[in-house]
Amino acid sequence: MHEIEPVPATSSRPSAAADARPSEATGAPRPLAATRAAPGASNTEVWRLVQNAVRARVAPEQFATWFRRATLDHVDEARVRLAVQNQFTREWIQSYYTRVIEEAIVEVLGSSRALEFVVNSELVLFNPVATPSPSDAQNQPAQTARPDPRTASNGNAAHDPALVSDVGLNPKYTFDNFVVGPCNRFAHAAAVGAAEQPGHAYNPFFLHGSVGLGKTHLLQSLCFALLQRNPKTRILYLSCETFVNHFISALENGDLQKFRNKYRNVDVLVVDDIHVLANKERTQEEFFHTFNTLYQAGKQIVLSSDSPPKEIPTLQERLVSRFRWGLVTEIEPPCYETRMAILKRKSREKGREIPDEVARLLAERIDSNIRELEGAVTKLIGYSNLTGANITAELARDVLRDLFAVRRGAPSLDDIVTVVTERFGVKLSELQSRKRTNAVAFPRQISMYIARQITRHSLEEIGGFFGGRDHSTVLYAVEKVGEVMESDPDVHEMVTGFLGQLQGPSI
Ligand code: ADP
Ligand code: MG
Numbered sequence: 001m002h003e004i005e006p007v008p009a010t011s012s013r014p015s016a017a018a019d020a021r022p023s024e025a026t027g028a029p030r031p032l033a034a035t036r037a038a039p040g041a042s043n044t045e046v047w048r049l050v051q052n053a054v055r056a057r058v059a060p061e062q063f064a065t066w067f068r069r070a071t072l073d074h075v076d077e078a079r080v081r082l083a084v085q086n087q088f089t090r091e092w093i094q095s096y097y098t099r100v101i102e103e104a105i106v107e108v109l110g111s112s113r114a115l116e117f118v119v120n121s122e123l124v125l126f127n128p129v130a131t132p133s134p135s136d137a138q139n140q141p142a143q144t145a146r147p148d149p150r151t152a153s154n155g156n157a158a159h160d161p162a163l164v165s166d167v168g169l170n171p172k173y174t175f176d177n178f179v180v181g182p183c184n185r186f187a188h189a190a191a192v193g194a195a196e197q198p199g200h201a202y203n204p205f206f207l208h209g210s211v212g213l214g215k216t217h218l219l220q221s222l223c224f225a226l227l228q229r230n231p232k233t234r235i236l237y238l239s240c241e242t243f244v245n246h247f248i249s250a251l252e253n254g255d256l257q258k259f260r261n262k263y264r265n266v267d268v269l270v271v272d273d274i275h276v277l278a279n280k281e282r283t284q285e286e287f288f289h290t291f292n293t294l295y296q297a298g299k300q301i302v303l304s305s306d307s308p309p310k311e312i313p314t315l316q317e318r319l320v321s322r323f324r325w326g327l328v329t330e331i332e333p334p335c336y337e338t339r340m341a342i343l344k345r346k347s348r349e350k351g352r353e354i355p356d357e358v359a360r361l362l363a364e365r366i367d368s369n370i371r372e373l374e375g376a377v378t379k380l381i382g383y384s385n386l387t388g389a390n391i392t393a394e395l396a397r398d399v400l401r402d403l404f405a406v407r408r409g410a411p412s413l414d415d416i417v418t419v420v421t422e423r424f425g426v427k428l429s430e431l432q433s434r435k436r437t438n439a440v441a442f443p444r445q446i447s448m449y450i451a452r453q454i455t456r457h458s459l460e461e462i463g464g465f466f467g468g469r470d471h472s473t474v475l476y477a478v479e480k481v482g483e484v485m486e487s488d489p490d491v492h493e494m495v496t497g498f499l500g501q502l503q504g505p506s507i
Helices: 016-020 022-026 043-055 060-066 087-096 098-109 122-126 161-167 185-196 215-229 240-253 256-264 281-296 317-323 336-349 356-365 370-387 393-399 401-407 413-424 438-454 459-465 471-487 489-503
Strands: 071-075 079-084 114-119 205-208 235-239 268-272 300-305 327-330
Touching (some): 043 060, 043 071, 079 087, 087 098, 087 114, 185 205, 185 215, 281 317, 336 356, 336 370, 356 393, 393 401, 413 438, 413 489, 471 489
Parallel strands (some): 205 300, 205 327
Antiparallel strands (some): 071 079
16 A cells, blocks of 8 residues: 655645746746757657756756656657646646646647656655755745645645655544553654654654554655654655665675665665565665664664564564664554544544444454454445444444454354364264255354354355365255244244354353
8 A cells, every 4th residue: 555655855745826827937048049959869868868857947946746646658749748646736737737748848849748647656766855955945935835635625634735746644643533541652753753863762662563553654654753843854764665675786786886776865764664675685675784774873763563573583683782772662552541542633624423322332342453354444434324224232233243253353253163173073074075965964064154254254265164065065055054944933943043152242
């Protein structure tokens, strides 16, 4: 999802006046002689000339923000297609710089072409980190900058899109949107501290905890807070996987120097999921040097991981010890009250209120993963919006059946067979045999029905387990047991009893 992201050279937007009419606003002189591309010039050469022509028409920080990472994707007699790093940049350039680019094209190619854009997110990754020029300092974003409708509409602490687009952050991941409870209070405070005093408070800042507990959310909030305080901060936020992939491709392409410049020339390096370094010796080596260079220069390093440093398999001892130089803190699973608060917050974010009874139900059942909690809210509200059904405990039980089943340690087919065979006094081998007498077929069908309800196995997989039967046999069993349950209260009671036994107390 949010993968790597880069360092905005100048993440500032141009001032409102400059936005509207970039060339006039800057008053940049027009070049007297056009710099025409030679016939047959390569795309790279054409783009270099077009860039120069654009550069002559816009202020340096505008150029750095909008054009430095762009490339020429295609040119022919009719069209010029530019590749830009993201949708936001594309919209911005189209709105404000089309004329400038068209003029530059005429200057370089001698005639006008239709201007097209394509988004290539790789550009974010591979183009060099731009170093702020002294002129950037005088070009802080104007307070009067045109409000962006996407942020103006909700009026809360959403990110400035100019920042979002360049650093690739999820606008929802802010400190404001983070619910603080006993499980994450310390991690939250540390992240806020690191954002306030990068390089000083805690360096490195190492955050660990299991999946879905808010590590990425905190890391991105930290980046956002840093950019809010100082939009010129050069932040490199990326997943460790991106670091690994980038390193491998740098090795393959002999681009190691460029790679190193990129990673060692930042103010803040934030690497999400650093445990991915496990078993990757060469990347560990490289990261070690990256770490040292940044650390010695007093730059902030922020890392997240699914386990503490010493538990990351095969992590070199010298990295383990460095990761512990600063602050190592754990984010723990949320307690009940925090889960309730998160549920309330997430539903409000989606424009709905979840009744207390339903929130309690969810908070009781989903206790170890905030992503799942959020998923449950999304699903429930989505379903209710779609069908108009009220959000009730009953609806939650129905709509979220799968999720609840998985959460309860996902009983296996073996678990199911154990309870069923015990009750009926049959053997597993019989359930898996070709026998079709009622004494065997019925418990087999019940087992299939239960497997369908509380495991994620497909019809085929279930059929395979019960003696290589095909999916239609399983489907038939599921339907038949469902019908019998409706007509026969004893069977209903027995099957719900099995379900309860396998899943814990029924909801
Ligand atoms: P991790 O990186 O630890 O696997 P994430 O940061 O991706 O987890 O969090 C998973 C989801 O849960 C995200 O949508 C995030 O916004 C949400 N979340 C986690 N912790 C909190 C919290 N304390 N308050 C609000 N939302 C949270
Ligand atoms: Mg994460």
